[in-house]
Amino acid sequence: MSVNQRIKQVRQELNLSQAKFAKGISISNGYIAGIELGNRKANDRIIKLICSEYGVNEHWLKTGNGNMFDHPPGETLEKLVDVFKELNQEFQEYVLQQIQSLLEVQKAQQENSNKTKQ
Numbered sequence: 001m002s003v004n005q006r007i008k009q010v011r012q013e014l015n016l017s018q019a020k021f022a023k024g025i026s027i028s029n030g031y032i033a034g035i036e037l038g039n040r041k042a043n044d045r046i047i048k049l050i051c052s053e054y055g056v057n058e059h060w061l062k063t064g065n066g067n068m069f070d071h072p073p074g075e076t077l078e079k080l081v082d083v084f085k086e087l088n089q090e091f092q093e094y095v096l097q098q099i100q101s102l103l104e105v106q107k108a109q110q111e112n113s114n115k116t117k118q
Contacts, residue, residue, distance in 0.1 A: 006061050007050060008036040010068065014054060025049040026113065 001009075011021040011032070018036070019029040027046070034040035051058045055076075060066040084092060 001064055002038070003042045003047070003062060004035050004038050004040075006064060006068075007032075007042055010050065010054060010056055010061070011036075013068065024053045 011018065014021070016024070017029075018032045022029040022032040025046070026049070031040060035042050035046070047058065047061055050056050051061060051070075055070050057066050057068060057070050060068050084095060087095065
């Protein structure tokens, strides 16, 4: 199996469309389609983006050896939920406010990034 085929396998395992998968790593869905069809090469930059964004084991993605993910999908979320449940109500509200603030910052960065690409 090639790197390109493993990229498609990752996307399918995450149950993401090509468009959503591509958006997560800030490339066009046409580029991902080209990779999956074998018409484009998955360069080191794309590989590193996929591994960083989706928790994919870079060694597995390049060679097919080892586990697909550094951590199973959902493991981080499960840990977060467990810790969150242990917090008292006041701290839970604080955590939610902080997460919402981070989300706003992330959206602003993405908008700025999209503007500079145009």
